[in-house]
Amino acid sequence: MGKFSGHIYPGLYLFSYGLHQATVVFKTRIVGDSLLNSSCPPGSKGRWARLWEISYGGWVKIVTGSLFTVYVVFCLDDGMVLMNRNVPPRFMYPKEWQHLTMFILLSLSGCADVTSKNLLPRRCVLLERGALVLTFHVLLMLFVSHVRDSTGVELQVHCLLIFVVFLLMLVLTVELWAPNAFALSLIETFLFLMMGSWLVQAGFILYRPVTGYPWQDNDTSDIMFVTTFFCWHTMTNALCLLGIYGISSFWHRRCSHNSKLTRSKLAPHCGSSEGPAYTLLPEVEHSEKDNQAQAHLLPESSP
Template structure:
């Protein structure tokens, strides 16, 4: 973004440059989504002693493990999202950014519904952690929906990146809060100070991720200024030209002698349609 160059939406690589060129241009983000979603799906299926039982055999039958089935649905969505990214980047003749953005937006719509249902019956610490996560997912859903009509908006891309950082870091924090507290003692649902500190930790995540983005931008800007100090000067010293759909029509010529000007005017008048 510093050099005003869109590297995120580059075209698909040609298929006649060898295997290594194809591997270099593969969508590693989509591949990571596929692998991670598949591993987590297998983990959820085999983490239970009696397996992922859908309904029991009692009368009347009851649905079993509702939260585990919701986790399974979330991980399957992640894997499918990665499949769409790989297909758009490496299998289609031309990359379809709208397809990728639409898939991510649809994924977050489903994720929001699952999370709202996921907190049913929760209270105290678990409810507070998931409520803050739902807020981040809701904001992400709005940003991704707006990006369907404005995919090249720089500010929306920055907000999307920040919300993804918030979602990832807060999920890690929630895992430690609910399952592996750092102190070794479980958080207390009836202690109001624990609920308040959860919100405080969330605010610390907001500040940390904002500083992370600011640091990345500062380092990238400094590196660009040190290694490319004259790119603007080079661009400004080039002769201006007028573009058409087929290419440049003509280029402004430098100052020449009067006799040369007459010859150039004659040539231009003869070559003009």
């Protein structure tokens, strides 16, 4: 899992998760809703309401973590062997076991989300946040030990990734006491985008360079350009967040404007439908008076 696909697929998942979080955060900010309330649409009832309440994010974590776990187990020719048969025995595949631990934690975080939203009688946000914080605390420790035998370009790439994971761990920890803070949610979303895009970039730098030639560990310019690329990712992800906010704001204003136009078009029809009901009332009264007058005249005219 330490090869090209081991960086690309987790990176794409994290980047997609960051994009989804960005849309949710900006939508709640524009509408003025709470980040913790995933309210059901007003028109949904019965089965649709139950489908809306399903923790799709939790199930995505479970499925993604399970697929990555299966991939790690079966990507090795000899299988996931913990220790060899030498005397004394030695541990085997330490990095693969670390990857396996990361993906199991991702699945457990998804299980916590599903349990909180769909199994418990009342949603427990602390359980969801606590599981996510625990995941990133363990992830940080695994990444720190992951670079023990790394040097040069690989060490620089992973150090920058550890920096992002450390900041994300701090933000998630603070969110335990302020889960509805917009600024913290925005920083969290940005760091998820950074972590995902940088993992994808790391796969290309370490295993499939665009030029076709490997990066040189003893070349200072190569190591410096790793940091330069990281800064470019920072600016690109910030612009991506700005673009998502602009699109979300435009879409919300357009939808609200269309709803106002629809209401204004329906208002005259509603008013005109009430008009004839009031105009018919005098006619009904006159017809009743004529009938009463005819009823009084009929006995007098009879022989």
